[in-house]
Amino acid sequence: MIDPWSSAIIDYEKLTEQFGIKPFEDFKKDIENPHILMKRGVIFGQRDYGRIVKAMREKKEFAVVSGMMPSGKMHIGHKMIVDQLNWYQKNGADIYIPIADMEAYSARGVDFEDSKELAIFEYITNYIALGLDFEKDNIDVYLQSENQIVVDLAYILSKRVNFNEMKAIYGFSGSANFAHMYAPLIQVADILHPQIKECGGPKPVVVPVGPDQDPHIRLTRDVAERFKSKYGFITPSSTYHRFITGLTGDKMSSSKPKTAIFLSDSPQTAQKKVKSAKTGGRESLDEQRELGGIPEDCTVYELLLYHLTGSDDELKEVYHNCKNGNIMCGECKNNASSMMKNFFEDFNQKREKAKKKAQKILDRESKC
Amino acid sequence: MIDPWSSAIIDYEKLTEQFGIKPFEDFKKDIENPHILMKRGVIFGQRDYGRIVKAMREKKEFAVVSGMMPSGKMHIGHKMIVDQLNWYQKNGADIYIPIADMEAYSARGVDFEDSKELAIFEYITNYIALGLDFEKDNIDVYLQSENQIVVDLAYILSKRVNFNEMKAIYGFSGSANFAHMYAPLIQVADILHPQIKECGGPKPVVVPVGPDQDPHIRLTRDVAERFKSKYGFITPSSTYHRFITGLTGDKMSSSKPKTAIFLSDSPQTAQKKVKSAKTGGRESLDEQRELGGIPEDCTVYELLLYHLTGSDDELKEVYHNCKNGNIMCGECKNNASSMMKNFFEDFNQKREKAKKKAQKILDRESKC
Numbered sequence: 001m002i003d004p005w006s007s008a009i010i011d012y013e014k015l016t017e018q019f020g021i022k023p024f025e026d027f028k029k030d031i032e033n034p035h036i037l038m039k040r041g042v043i044f045g046q047r048d049y050g051r052i053v054k055a056m057r058e059k060k061e062f063a064v065v066s067g068m069m070p071s072g073k074m075h076i077g078h079k080m081i082v083d084q085l086n087w088y089q090k091n092g093a094d095i096y097i098p099i100a101d102m103e104a105y106s107a108r109g110v111d112f113e114d115s116k117e118l119a120i121f122e123y124i125t126n127y128i129a130l131g132l133d134f135e136k137d138n139i140d141v142y143l144q145s146e147n148q149i150v151v152d153l154a155y156i157l158s159k160r161v162n163f164n165e166m167k168a169i170y171g172f173s174g175s176a177n178f179a180h181m182y183a184p185l186i187q188v189a190d191i192l193h194p195q196i197k198e199c200g201g202p203k204p205v206v207v208p209v210g211p212d213q214d215p216h217i218r219l220t221r222d223v224a225e226r227f228k229s230k231y232g233f234i235t236p237s238s239t240y241h242r243f244i245t246g247l248t249g250d251k252m253s254s255s256k257p258k259t260a261i262f263l264s265d266s267p268q269t270a271q272k273k274v275k276s277a278k279t280g281g282r283e284s285l286d287e288q289r290e291l292g293g294i295p296e297d298c299t300v301y302e303l304l305l306y307h308l309t310g311s312d313d314e315l316k317e318v319y320h321n322c323k324n325g326n327i328m329c330g331e332c333k334n335n336a337s338s339m340m341k342n343f344f345e346d347f348n349q350k351r352e353k354a355k356k357k358a359q360k361i362l363d364r365e366s367k368c
Numbered sequence: 369m370i371d372p373w374s375s376a377i378i379d380y381e382k383l384t385e386q387f388g389i390k391p392f393e394d395f396k397k398d399i400e401n402p403h404i405l406m407k408r409g410v411i412f413g414q415r416d417y418g419r420i421v422k423a424m425r426e427k428k429e430f431a432v433v434s435g436m437m438p439s440g441k442m443h444i445g446h447k448m449i450v451d452q453l454n455w456y457q458k459n460g461a462d463i464y465i466p467i468a469d470m471e472a473y474s475a476r477g478v479d480f481e482d483s484k485e486l487a488i489f490e491y492i493t494n495y496i497a498l499g500l501d502f503e504k505d506n507i508d509v510y511l512q513s514e515n516q517i518v519v520d521l522a523y524i525l526s527k528r529v530n531f532n533e534m535k536a537i538y539g540f541s542g543s544a545n546f547a548h549m550y551a552p553l554i555q556v557a558d559i560l561h562p563q564i565k566e567c568g569g570p571k572p573v574v575v576p577v578g579p580d581q582d583p584h585i586r587l588t589r590d591v592a593e594r595f596k597s598k599y600g601f602i603t604p605s606s607t608y609h610r611f612i613t614g615l616t617g618d619k620m621s622s623s624k625p626k627t628a629i630f631l632s633d634s635p636q637t638a639q640k641k642v643k644s645a646k647t648g649g650r651e652s653l654d655e656q657r658e659l660g661g662i663p664e665d666c667t668v669y670e671l672l673l674y675h676l677t678g679s680d681d682e683l684k685e686v687y688h689n690c691k692n693g694n695i696m697c698g699e700c701k702n703n704a705s706s707m708m709k710n711f712f713e714d715f716n717q718k719r720e721k722a723k724k725k726a727q728k729i730l731d732r733e734s735k736c
Contacts, residue, residue, distance in 0.1 A: 148516060151516075152480065152513045158550060159473070161545060163543070164542040174532040174535065175531070176530060177526065177528060178549070179526045
């Protein structure tokens with residue numbers, strides 16, 4: 001059982017074997033300009049991604065749903081989600097961004113008002129600053145608690161989900177409260193609502209998630225089947241990405257500040273954090289020159305791979321130089337931390353500009 | 369355990385003993401102009417009604433919440449609810465009328481659209497025709513599925529209700545679906561939402577119900593306690609009314625047309641139905657002259673008591689004439705059926721006029 005409310009280092013292969021997630025690999029050649037996270041294996045798994053590839057190739061309507069739970073500060077690992085949304089937006093997708101204020105309340109005790117504040121000044125601000133275009137008319141960002149279509153659909157769908165099933169999926173006991181048990185059903189509605197009549201009817205939908213969210217995906221796909229005759233739902237697709245390792249070697253987590261570079265960090269802070277991050281270096285310089293470093297075990301290399309190095313050739317060069325002992329951790333950290341500083345200098349300016357825009361976005365009418 | 373979704377003849381005394389419903393009797397003397405249903409013992413029980421009496425006496429703000437589940441035609445038994453609402457409206461109450469379209473969906477499979485149709489052309493139309501004044505600004509009728517305040521509050525409250533508790537109250541098993549289990553929580557929010565800030569803050573609230581609805585009341589009162597510190601809730605009060613017996617001697621029920629006089633019946637049909645109703649008469653006229661009739665066991669007498677006879681003296685006269693054998697069932701039926709015909713002649717006209725008004729009522733902004 002995977003528990004989407006707890007965090008743990010994930011065994012990706014086991015996930016693929018046990019839960020039937022298929023390798024993403026198979027589709028790379030079919031996609032015209034795959035996202036770098038696809039090319040670099042960060043996006044490693046999928047369910048039914050074929051229909052998304054087909055929709056993109058044939059320029060047919062399709063949608064991406066990617067929620068945010070406003071429960072803390074965004075860190076650099078979260079950037080990966082926005083990077084994917086940017087790519088999908090350029091590839092013609094309708095973008096739906098539910099803000100999971102209802103889940104934040106049940107899972108973290110955050111009030112709806114506080115969720116809204118946080119969503120605007122942290123999440124939406126960052127999304128804009130990271131390049132997502134909210135001016136387009138095929139993007140819809142909404143608070144769950146304010147989206148009547150979603151909340152009503154959740155209730156309608158919940159008629160064919162029972163306690164035993166939720167217990168089997170999530171391990172709920174009889175003492176689980178209803179807000180907690182009902183939150184996944186709202187998420188199911190988040191994912192399925194782009195396909196109802198008011199939102200343009202059935203279409204392929206993809207949900208890019210970390211593997212810890214797969215229980216929600218499985219539940220959603222099952223529920224979609226049950227309501228196929230009523231709504232004509234196409235079973236939603238999903239992709240699965242690896243999580244970036246934290247600076248300490250543990251999972252990067254907003255609740256453990258030492259593990260994370262926050263998107264609100266100053267360029268100097270971000271630079272410093274890279275300099276003190278855990279690397280895959282050997283015990284001595286001599287040893288490293290002889291045996292080479294271990295980029296697979298280096299959080300600085302991960303920062304390059306996930307975020308800092310746009311060119312695949314450059315990334316390969318770093319990898320081989322490290323492996324061959326041609327570059328030491330100090331030099332590599334210097335490079336990476338400069339890149340990080342540059343990124344944040346630019347990003348901080350964008351963030352300031354984005355704040356004003358962000359305040360108006362939730363006042364817009366929902367797309368459907 | 370009382371199951372609010374099934375119908376059964378109720379043992380009123382047992383209810384009062386087992387579930388702690390207090391007699392209404394005690395308050396009759398404290399109310400300036402008690403409703404005839406109070407005077408005649410139809411309203412037989414209450415919880416915490418003292419604070420309602422106090423609010424009326426001191427002309428303080430208080431509210432009545434009385435939902436309708438649009439799942440069929442209204443019968444004459446339902447009129448009693450509107451009669452109470454009329455009385456409360458005249459006594460200064462804020463009136464809240466949730467239309468339980470979410471419950472109608474989960475319990476009866478009625479779509480929201482169909483519920484809305486039925487609510488307008490059957491329920492609201494009848495409520496207007498029966499005299500409830502929707503022009504006042506302290507009356508709020510709404511569809512659950514369209515009231516975001518209520519639906520959001522239901523979710524917030526549901527954080528402190530768990531499956532074990534709902535199982536104990538309603539007998540839900542693991543195979544109960546979530547829509548069914550969640551419906552009572554929406555009803556809890558219906559009852560408590562007049563007390564949140566947006567609706568004017570804490571105030572006494574009374575819910576007039578049949579005793580079959582008491583599980584909902586108990587749950588609501590418990591939940592109110594749990595959120596007292598957050599919202600300042602005053603534990604809601606309730607009253608309990610007897611159900612009118614059906615024309616056949618069984619429970620009056622819309623799903624058993626022979627038991628019921630429908631509010632949409634023609635004057636002629638209604639008259640005929642009274643004429644063929646089960647009475648408390650003896651086997652022969654002679655026997656009845658000798659022993660007297662049994663008004664306690666007479667559905668025609670009940671129609672007089674609940675609906676047709678406004679004057680208590682007149683009602684007493686009928687009772688004693690029957691008991692003493694001075695009036696036979698034929699004559700009594702003739703009188704009652706004429707009164708019923710008169711009522712429906714007038715009511716049908718009012719109903720026609722009410723239809724137009726009814727169509728506009730749900731388009732109004734909710735009061736809070």
